[in-house]
Amino acid sequence: MTNQSTIPVIVNGAGGKMGREVIKAISQASDMILMGAIDTSPEHQGKDAGELAGLNIALEVPITNQLEPILGYVAGERQLQPPVMVDFTHPDAVYDNVRSAIAYGIRPVVGTTGLSPQQLENLADFAQKASTGCLIIPNFSIGIVLLQQAAITASQYFDHVEIIELHHNQKADAPSGTAIQTAQLLADMGKTFNPPQVTETEKIAGARGCLADEGIRIHSVRLPGLIAHQEVIFGAAGQIYTLRHDTSDRSCYMPGVLLAIRKINQLKSLVYGLEKIL
Numbered sequence: 001m002t003n004q005s006t007i008p009v010i011v012n013g014a015g016g017k018m019g020r021e022v023i024k025a026i027s028q029a030s031d032m033i034l035m036g037a038i039d040t041s042p043e044h045q046g047k048d049a050g051e052l053a054g055l056n057i058a059l060e061v062p063i064t065n066q067l068e069p070i071l072g073y074v075a076g077e078r079q080l081q082p083p084v085m086v087d088f089t090h091p092d093a094v095y096d097n098v099r100s101a102i103a104y105g106i107r108p109v110v111g112t113t114g115l116s117p118q119q120l121e122n123l124a125d126f127a128q129k130a131s132t133g134c135l136i137i138p139n140f141s142i143g144i145v146l147l148q149q150a151a152i153t154a155s156q157y158f159d160h161v162e163i164i165e166l167h168h169n170q171k172a173d174a175p176s177g178t179a180i181q182t183a184q185l186l187a188d189m190g191k192t193f194n195p196p197q198v199t200e201t202e203k204i205a206g207a208r209g210c211l212a213d214e215g216i217r218i219h220s221v222r223l224p225g226l227i228a229h230q231e232v233i234f235g236a237a238g239q240i241y242t243l244r245h246d247t248s249d250r251s252c253y254m255p256g257v258l259l260a261i262r263k264i265n266q267l268k269s270l271v272y273g274l275e276k277i278l
């Protein structure tokens with residue numbers, strides 16, 4: 001049943017691994033209603049979003065590959081709560097999706113990773129000018145927020161740290177958005193890590209991973225059988241301190257996604273990271 005506090009939501013990437021999970025979560029949230037489901041995959045066109053998500057009932061929302069008509073339709077409906085677009089699509093698509101949503105006055109909750117620093121800056125400008133909330137969340141799980149907080153604490157006492165992120169081999173971008181954010185949080189602590197101990201030679205290019213800001217290295221593993229995992233390993237003389245987060249089911253992201261949908265209406269600009277809205 002819809003009422004004045006029901007939040008209209010459209011899901012972009014509705015047929016994907018995360019999109020289906022989001023549709024299930026929205027269908028179970030009494031304060032939200034699915035108003036549109038977009039996915040460019042030809043195999044999903046016209047299917048009911050609820051049935052595709054594995055629900056026993058149809059939601060009467062067909063999957064379409066046309067984002068703009070859905071944005072226009074939702075923007076034109078008379079509703080008291082501002083509509084939200086959740087995006088779990090592809091690194092190549094997310095920038096344009098977010099710009100389109102903001103142009104229609106629809107607030108984007110973005111889980112898709114792979115936006116460049118320049119794209120993030122442009123989107124922040126765009127959201128600011130439109131006075132529209134925009135949430136970009138590289139990882140919606142509470143476990144990663146806690147891992148990052150522990151890493152920030154540890155970084156005050158350790159000068160050596162490397163990050164290993166491990167994901168399923170369908171992932172398009174590397175390093176993961178989570179690893180990039182984790183490295184940035186550590187780099188923002190105002191010190192340089194991993195002072196060189198010897199002159200290193202990579203006998204095969206990439207052996208030492210990629211170099212993020214302030215000397216922090218990130219290593220990316222892609223294998224079938226994995227979902228999403230991250231280790232932050234600190235080293236000092238005679239000791240190793242390892243922080244690890246493991247995802248065993250994508251439902252772990254849903255409390256964060258629902259929180260973001262509920263909170264975005266309070267924002268008037270771009271906010272990056274789940275920790276900012278907890």
Ligand SMILES: NC(=O)C1=CN([C@@H]2O[C@H](COP(=O)(O)OP(=O)(O)OC[C@H]3O[C@@H](n4cnc5c(N)ncnc54)[C@H](OP(=O)(O)O)[C@@H]3O)[C@@H](O)[C@H]2O)C=CC1
Nearest residue numbers: 013016017018039040041088089093111112113138139140
């Ligand atoms: N922030 C977080 O907590 C999390 C973020 N992610 C990120 O979310 C993104 C999606 O992940 P995941 O669900 O696993 O990926 P999937 O490939 O399973 O799903 C993406 C879906 O979006 C479709 N798609 C691609 N381009 C567009 C477009 N332009 N418009 C609409 N639909 C499109 C894809 O179709 P097709 O297959 O035909 O390309 C696919 O059906 C990734 O960037 C991933 O890193 C994932 C998990 C958690």
Ligand SMILES: O=C(O)C1=N[C@H](C(=O)O)C[C@H](O)C1
Nearest residue numbers: 113138139171176177178228
């Ligand atoms: O592609 C994924 O699966 C994930 N992507 C996000 C990332 O790049 O950090 C979040 C999580 O790691 C799962």
